[in-house]
Amino acid sequence: MRISVLGSAAGGGFPQWNCNCRNCAGVRAGSVRCKPRTQSSIFVRPDKSADGVLFNASPDLLEQIRARPELQPARALRDTAIAGVVLMDGQVDHATGLFMLRERGTPLPLWCTDPVHDDLTQGNPILRVLGHYCGVDRHRIGLDGTAFRVPGVEGLSFRALALSSKPAPYSPHREQPVDGDNIGMLITDLASGATAFYAPGLGAITPPVFDAMAGADAVLVDGTFWTDDEMPRLGIGHKTARSIGHLPQSGPGGMIEWLAKLPARTRRCLIHINNTNPILDEDSDERALLTRERIEVCEDGMLIPL
Structure with missing residues (x-):
């Protein structure tokens, strides 16, 4: 399979339109060595197939499609390589791009859990629009461990795991999360047996989630914040990383500590990176630490073949 990273930033992208933190101001001025990023999304397809699955539809989707010619194979007057869309949650930065697909001539094939479907037909009625x-x-994406497939992408199978995280702010159970608000996805190439685990929003690593990570050839997991107090410390928000459903990279029990427990063969990638995270600075001490730990920082246009 081939995993194309369409977007690698958290909500708001990088640089964020209204932010002048060190990272955002630095990338605009060229004083910090880092790359702009669009909001997180990946496209996964079998090696010998033009068609694949879009995971999350960010508000930057049209820009991402233009940047990746393989998503427009031009086999007909109207064409797309997107055989279906899978939503990992109902957040604005992962669902608003569905509006950009409205010109389809047939109903959009969409996979999501029941809580996400409820949020996107009620609190933020994108699907009704x-x-x-x-x-x-x-x-419907079930959480009983049953694998599913997407028609037109027969070489891949998908299995969802419930994650500990938070639903969107417009969800009626924002402060009382339920299973299915956020999921991780184990993606398997049926021909080669290669597997990837994708979880851009991950608040805690439970035993089933760690087992899925440890059995995968590559993991693309939550890279939102470096520290739990990142936003309060910078004076741009009062909520901690964990309180909004994101496991920080550093500190006891952080993502770095968990990734170090994975088998040596596992490719480890961080995605959904907030504009405040110092790992965006390619010359930072934090980035150097990730390099020593063999942890990659996803960037737009990155290709991960498995």
């Missing part, structure tokens, strides 16, 4: 355009062919 799409009903006035192409419509939505919704498929």
Whole structure:
């Protein structure tokens, strides 16, 4: 399989439009060595197939499609390589891009859990709005461990795991998360047996999640914040990383500590990186630490073949 990183930033992208933190001001001025990033999304396809699955539809989706020609194979007057969309949660930065797919001539094939479907038909009724355009062919993602497939992408199978995290602010159970608000996905190439685990929003690593990570050839996991107090310390917010459903990289029990427990063969990648995170600075001490730990920082356009 081939995993294309379409976007690697957290909500707001990088640089964030209204932010002048060291990272955002530095990338605009060219004084910090880092790359701009769009909001997080990946596209996964079998090696010998043009068609694949879009994981999350960010507000930057049209820019991402233009930057990746393989998503427009031009086999017909109207064409796309996106055979289906899988949502990992119902957050704005992962679902708003669905509006950009409204010109389809047939209902959009969409996979999501019941809580995400509820949030996107009630609190933020994106799916109801799409009903006035192409419509939505919704498929339920179960959490019982049963694998599913996406028609047109027969070489891959998918299995969802419930994650400890937080639903979108417009969810009626924002402060009382339920299973299915956020999921991780184990992606398997049926021909080669290669596997990847994708979890851009991850608040805690439970035994089932760690087992999935440890059995994967590559993991693309939550890289939002470096420290738990990153936003309060910078004076740009009062909430901690963990309180909004993101496991920070550093500190006891942080992502770095968990990734160090994975088998040596596992490729370790951080995705969904907030604009405040010092790992965006390629010359930072934090980035050097990740390099020593063999942890990669995803960037837009990155290709991960498995």
